[in-house]
Every structure is written in C-alpha cells, then in structure tokens.
Amino acid sequence: MKVIITINREKCTRCGFCVDACPIPCLFIDEEKNEIVVKDEHLCLVCRNCEEEASRKDCIKVDFPY
Amino acid sequence: MNFKDEKVIKTDVLVIGSGGAGLRAALEARAYGAEVYLIDKVVLATNNSTRYSGGGFKAALPGILSDAYTKVFATPKQHFEAALLHGEYLNDQFLVETLCYEAPARILELQEFGVEHVGELYLKLPYPHGTGLVKPLLKAVKEAGCKTRAGLVVADLLVEGGTVRGVMAVDIYTGSLFTFRAGATVLASGGAGEVYKRNDTSANTTGDGFALAYRAGAELRDMEIIQFEPYVQAEPGLPMMDRHECEAEFYGILRNRKGEDFLPKYLPGGDELDAFHKQFGTHLTDIREMVARSMAMEVHAGRGDGEAVLFDLTSVPPGKWDADIASVYTRNVLLRGFDVDKKPVRVFPGAICNLGGVAIDVDCRTSLKGLFAAGEVTGGVHGAARLGGDALADIFVFGARAGRSAALYAGSNGVPPGEIPVEAEIRNRLVEILNRTLKSKGDPHTIKEAIKETMWRNVGLLRRGEGLDQALTDLGELKEKSLPHLFSRSIRELKYALEAESMLTVAEMIACSANRREESRGAHYRLDHPYRDDRSWLKNIFIRREGDRMALLERPVALLRSKPGPISKFRLEVKAL
Structure with missing residues (x-):
C-alpha cells in the first residue's frame, strides 16, 4: 500500500501552506524552480493537513484508502 | 533582496505560538481585557505538538479521565508526589504544586471552549487526536476577539534595558517585515525535538523560543533533559x-x-x-x-x-x-x-519532549521583564522525567497563568510608544542573510542536517563525556564556519535559515548542560556516570548569555515541599549490560 500525493499544478498558487502544515515534511518548496515538490511520500502520516490548509480547493490530494 | 514593506503593530499582549499553551494564554489575556495578537510561524493551530499529541491528560480527575492508558490519581497531592518522584526531584516544587492543584479545573474548563470528549480524545477522535483540542480553542480565540496571523517567523525579541517590548517577525507569505510593539510578550513556541535526527515531533519544533529567550538574555534551566519516546518506528x-x-x-x-x-x-x-x-x-x-x-x-x-x-x-x-x-x-x-x-x-526511541527550557515562576514570569512563557518552552515543571499526560495538563495550567500575568503587566506598564533602538540592528541582520552570496556550507538545510546528526550520535539517550565534547566541537565548528555564510534565497526560505540558527543555539545549550551534569537522573543518562548522585547533583543547571559566552550556573534545588527519600532501586544501571 502506497500513499500517493498529487499536486494539481494548474491550481497550485505556490502559497506553501501545505508545506507548512506537513509535520514530516513530505513536501518541499523548490526555490530554484519555484514549485512545490513531493518528497518521501512513504513517510506521510495521512493526517490530511495539507488538504485542509491548502488555499485553493483540490490543489493537493492525498490518496490512501483507510 | 529586501522586504516588500514594513508594518508596525501595537498591541497589549503578543502571544507567540498557536499550540495549546499559546491559545490558552490568548484566551485568558483577552478575558482580562487586553488587546491580544496571536502569531504562529506557519498555519495556525495545525502543525504543533498539542495537535499531534495523544490527547491524554494527567490530573486528579477520577471518573472523568480514562485510566486506560495513564494512571489517574485520586487527589492532587498524589499527583504531586508522583510527579516529584518521577522527575527525580529536579522539578521546581512550586510549579509542580500549581500544576497538580489547578490541572483538574483547567481541564474541565476546556469544555466551555467547545472541546468535546475531554479525557478520552484518543478513544473518540481519528488521528491526529489533538485536533479536538486546538481547533475548538482556535475558534474560541477568534470569537473572543483576539487578532491572529499565520506565517510570522519571529527573528528576535525587542529588548530595551532588560525589558522585552515586542518582537520583529518576518511574514513568509507576503514578504513583509513586522514590528510588534507589545506591552507584554508570551512565549509559547514549544520544544525542540527537531534537533535530533530521530524524533516523532513535527518538523517545526526547532526550539525557536529557547533561542529567542537566550539571545534576549533570559535564563533557561535543565536543558540537558530530553524525553525520548520508545516505540518510534525505525x-x-x-x-x-x-x-x-x-x-x-x-x-x-x-x-x-x-x-x-x-x-x-x-x-x-x-x-x-x-x-x-x-x-x-x-x-x-x-x-x-x-x-x-x-x-x-x-x-x-x-x-x-x-x-x-x-x-x-x-x-x-x-x-x-x-x-x-x-x-x-x-x-x-x-x-x-x-x-x-x-x-x-x-x-x-526518538526525541519527543524537552523537559527543560525558559525558567519561570508560578506566574509564568521569566527573568526578563515583559516576557512570559508557558508550555514546552518552559522548564522546571517536569524535572528530570515526565509522567505521561502531564505535558497537556502543563500547557493549559501555565498557558492560562501566562495570559493573566501578561494582561496584568501590560495593563500597568502600557505599550511602548516609539521605536526601540535594536530594531535597526535586527533588520540589518535579516537583510544580510537575504543578500549573501550562496556558498554550499551556508545552506540552512545542510546546517540543520549536520546538527541533527551530531546531536543524535553524541547527545542522545546514552551520553558520555567524549561524545559530548565531540558534539560541542562539531557545533562550534558549524557556528564558526557555516553560520557566517548562512543564506536564504527567498523570504520564504528565511524561515529555514532562522530555524537553523535557533537549532544551533539550542543544541549547544543541551550539549553544554549535559556535559556539566556528571550523574544520571531521569531522562538524562551518562554511561560514564551511571548513578544518581543526590549529594552533588540535587542542583539545576541554569544557562544565561553573557556577551558571546554561554554561562552555566548551578543552583541547589529548593526542596521546600518534599525531600527525596532513599533513591528508588527501580533504575536502569549500567551493570545490566
């Protein structure tokens, strides 16, 4: 079973709320490319903070059946 | 690169941190009529230790708290005695007394702020259980009329003549520089689990509050005591x-x-x-x-x-x-x-909780005027080891006390009217970090990793003199060779740069006091001094900044309420090897 975190690039505003809300963090801001990068998905706790705190609806999604 | 703009905000009480302690302090200060501003370095009431806690309290509330996972005491007196025995008498006994006698009231009172299932959050709510605490409290804080703002990373406290008069903070979301001129400042910024490679705390627990207080000149105590949670997956x-x-x-x-x-x-x-x-x-x-x-x-x-x-x-x-x-x-x-x-x-095991921190009295006053502290950022409540559930009781008891003290202090001393001389100095320091040439050793992420590695290797569960010396050498090297090159490519990244700076200070404080305490007590264990030594070490180690030097002061524990009996035989000793 794998956690899949998907960022909707069209909706992402790069506000970074999801990065800050992640306790691990599984998400990073790539300063050079100025975009949110998913890293270490296997460490995700499925707390869904990123989904809750995202500034736009559905810009990030954590997919894990539980 | 520079800040987009600068803003000045005046408020009676400024609360730093939106975990349980910060939220409770804001509510109390507001109830006392103060104008309150609550800030957090990231999104509000989301990524903090209260939220990720198990949601279990320790207090004398039999019949109300579930005793499935933690012992519930019948009376506050029993709680008091157990906390001292467990903390191996390093606790400040007045703080423990306050905790044990006030915890039942503070926990029951949470229901008035909309918290449901008090005492059995972990049985009723999905993970993370602490959501049931922080979210209703944040709602109550907003409804009470406190102002809140997320994304403000505090760069430094504004100190004028030994009095804290507010803070300077960077808004990582808008790129503005905020100057808060506050009548009173409450530090509720949590612990520093992140200075260890293995931890089960949030990545935001970088010990900013310890470093801010230290730089401002406040006293910290018992920094060597770090609690490790055993069953962390590896x-x-x-x-x-x-x-x-x-x-x-x-x-x-x-x-x-x-x-x-x-x-x-x-x-x-x-x-x-x-x-x-x-x-x-x-x-x-x-x-x-x-x-x-x-x-x-x-x-x-x-x-x-x-x-x-x-x-x-x-x-x-x-x-x-x-x-x-x-x-x-x-x-x-x-x-x-x-x-x-x-x-x-x-x-x-992995680091879970800092039991030491900013020294406070029962009214949450620190050694600096105008600065109050509550929660994990403070020291003295738990001594050398903490009972499960005491941390959540601690944040609400002392959060409320800090809020009250801050409101009263601000009421009688007023808000600073004009600019505070250190503001320019702090601004220059930040602009310098933002404009440095990029050198690989100044990368905040690299510095953080190096600190975490050496702390885990040398200042972890089993400590010994040589290891602690090694850690101090490594940290000294980072301070000398990497810190002057610390850079940030954007204002957003300034958060990581300031965190790396804080972590380095906190790590040094932990390693220094662990090196000084030549005995084993509670969570502090020295392989080269495996026994508890009440004759020489019934003392607390206090840390204070003196110029650029970290001054360590030993003060005997005031055994005013209870004295240690014969040392319990239930201790792990090196002979077991």
Whole structure:
C-alpha cells in the first residue's frame, strides 16, 4: 500500500501552506524552480493537513484508502 | 533582496505560538481585557505538538479521565508526589504544586471552549487526536476577539534595558517585515525535538523560543533533559512515528536480535514489580524513560538489529487491531502493509519532549521583564522525567497563568510608544542573510542536517563525556564556519535559515548542560556516570548569555515541599549490560 500525493499544478498558487502544515515534511518548496515538490511520500502520516490548509480547493490530494 | 514593506503593530499582549499553551494564554489575556495578537510561524493551530499529541491528560480527575492508558490519581497531592518522584526531584516544587492543584479545573474548563470528549480524545477522535483540542480553542480565540496571523517567523525579541517590548517577525507569505510593539510578550513556541535526527515531533519544533529567550538574555534551566519516546518506528519505508495510545501495542514484545524478550531484564520483577507499578503506574506512558533506555542499552551492547530493536506484534490477539481508533490507524497507516502478523517491526526511541527550557515562576514570569512563557518552552515543571499526560495538563495550567500575568503587566506598564533602538540592528541582520552570496556550507538545510546528526550520535539517550565534547566541537565548528555564510534565497526560505540558527543555539545549550551534569537522573543518562548522585547533583543547571559566552550556573534545588527519600532501586544501571 502506497500513499500517493498529487499536486494539481494548474491550481497550485505556490502559497506553501501545505508545506507548512506537513509535520514530516513530505513536501518541499523548490526555490530554484519555484514549485512545490513531493518528497518521501512513504513517510506521510495521512493526517490530511495539507488538504485542509491548502488555499485553493483540490490543489493537493492525498490518496490512501483507510 | 529586501522586504516588500514594513508594518508596525501595537498591541497589549503578543502571544507567540498557536499550540495549546499559546491559545490558552490568548484566551485568558483577552478575558482580562487586553488587546491580544496571536502569531504562529506557519498555519495556525495545525502543525504543533498539542495537535499531534495523544490527547491524554494527567490530573486528579477520577471518573472523568480514562485510566486506560495513564494512571489517574485520586487527589492532587498524589499527583504531586508522583510527579516529584518521577522527575527525580529536579522539578521546581512550586510549579509542580500549581500544576497538580489547578490541572483538574483547567481541564474541565476546556469544555466551555467547545472541546468535546475531554479525557478520552484518543478513544473518540481519528488521528491526529489533538485536533479536538486546538481547533475548538482556535475558534474560541477568534470569537473572543483576539487578532491572529499565520506565517510570522519571529527573528528576535525587542529588548530595551532588560525589558522585552515586542518582537520583529518576518511574514513568509507576503514578504513583509513586522514590528510588534507589545506591552507584554508570551512565549509559547514549544520544544525542540527537531534537533535530533530521530524524533516523532513535527518538523517545526526547532526550539525557536529557547533561542529567542537566550539571545534576549533570559535564563533557561535543565536543558540537558530530553524525553525520548520508545516505540518510534525505525523500519525503512515506514513513517518515523510512534503508536499513540494504541491498545494492540500492549501485546507487543520488545526483542533483541537473538529474539530475547529483554525488557524484564531491565525492569524490576517479582514483588518489586508490584511496588514499581504502585509507584509509577502500570502504563507504558509512565515508564517511557526506562523502556527507551533499555532499548538503547541493547543496541549499545551489540544485541540490537542494526540501530534498532525488534517489536514483536505477532501475538496480538485477533480483534485487538480493531479495538480502538489508534490501533486501526497504526495497522493501516503507520504499518501500511508491513506484515506484523508474520515478522517483527524495527523500532527505536526518538526525541519527543524537552523537559527543560525558559525558567519561570508560578506566574509564568521569566527573568526578563515583559516576557512570559508557558508550555514546552518552559522548564522546571517536569524535572528530570515526565509522567505521561502531564505535558497537556502543563500547557493549559501555565498557558492560562501566562495570559493573566501578561494582561496584568501590560495593563500597568502600557505599550511602548516609539521605536526601540535594536530594531535597526535586527533588520540589518535579516537583510544580510537575504543578500549573501550562496556558498554550499551556508545552506540552512545542510546546517540543520549536520546538527541533527551530531546531536543524535553524541547527545542522545546514552551520553558520555567524549561524545559530548565531540558534539560541542562539531557545533562550534558549524557556528564558526557555516553560520557566517548562512543564506536564504527567498523570504520564504528565511524561515529555514532562522530555524537553523535557533537549532544551533539550542543544541549547544543541551550539549553544554549535559556535559556539566556528571550523574544520571531521569531522562538524562551518562554511561560514564551511571548513578544518581543526590549529594552533588540535587542542583539545576541554569544557562544565561553573557556577551558571546554561554554561562552555566548551578543552583541547589529548593526542596521546600518534599525531600527525596532513599533513591528508588527501580533504575536502569549500567551493570545490566
């Protein structure tokens, strides 16, 4: 079973709320490319903070059946 | 690069941190009529230790608190005695007394702020259980008329003549520089689990509050005491997280590489076991220090599975994995597909809580005027070891007290009218970090990793003189060679740069006081001084900045309410190897 975190690039505003809300963090801001990068998905706790705190609806999604 | 603009905000009380302590302080200060501004370095009431806690309280509330996972005391007096015995008398006894006698009222009162299922959050709410605490409290804070703002990373406290008059903070979301001129400042910024490579706290627990207070000149105490949570997963590919209050865990057995059940070897057995349980309770959350150290001892003796031990869950009875929310979460999310019915999972302790911190009195006043502190950022409440559930009781008892003291102080002293001389200096420091040429050794992420590595290797569960010296050398090198090159490519990244700076200060404080305390007590264990030494070390180590130097002061513990009896025999000693 794998956690899949998907960022909707069209909706992402790069506000970074999801990065800050992640306790691990599984998400990073790539300063050079100025975009949110998913890293270490296997460490995700499925707390869904990123989904809750995202500034736009559905810009990030954590997919894990539980 | 420079800040987009600068803003000045005046307020009676400024609260730093939106965990339990900060939220409670804001509510109390507001109730006393103060104008309150609550800030957090990231999103509000989301990524903090209260939220990720198990949601269990320790207090004398029999019948209300569930005693499934932690011992519930019948009277505050019993709680007081257990906390001192467990903290091995390093506690400030007045703080413990305040905690034990006020905790029941503060916990029951949470229901007035909309908290439901007080005392059994972990049985009723999905993970993270602490959501049930922070979210209703944040709502109450907003409804009470407190102003809030997320994304403000505090760069420094504004100190004028030994009095704290506010803070300067960077808004990482808009790129503005904020100057808060406040009548009183409440530090509720949490701990520093992140200075260790293995931790089960949020990545935001970088000990900013410790470093801010230290730089401002406040006194800190007992920084060497770090609590480690035993059952943190160490299996590659699985999250580094412990199992909060999970019923199935009670059926698990810790084994070394040879498959031996090693815990009984370290914990007392037979008749002693009954006395032991009478003293500490039967629950794992109350004997975490001992379990964690037993695990480290096995690995130290070369009987571990690499740098971990094995947690055998094959004998969990069928049905127990569905017994409660935490067990379901553990099985499905934390273990995700790892077949625990067939093979054991690797676990090893990780840092969970700083028991030392900013020194406070019962009214949460620090050694600096205008600065108040509450929660994990403070020291003295838990002494050398903490009972499970005491941390959540602590944040609400002292959060409320800090809020009240701050409101009263601001009321009688007023808000600073004009510019404070240090503002320009802080602004220049930040602009310098933003405009440095990029050199690889100044990368905040690299500095953080180096600190975490050396702290874990040398200042972890089992400490020894040479290791601590090594850590101090490594940290000194980072301070000398990397810190002057610390850079930030954007205002957003300034958060990481300031965190790296804080972590370095905190790590140095931990290593310095651990090096000074030449004995073993509670969560602090020295391989080269394995015994508790009441004759020489019934003292607290205080830290204060004197110029560029870290000054360590030893002060005897004031044993005004209770004195230690003969040292309990239930201690892990090196001979067990």
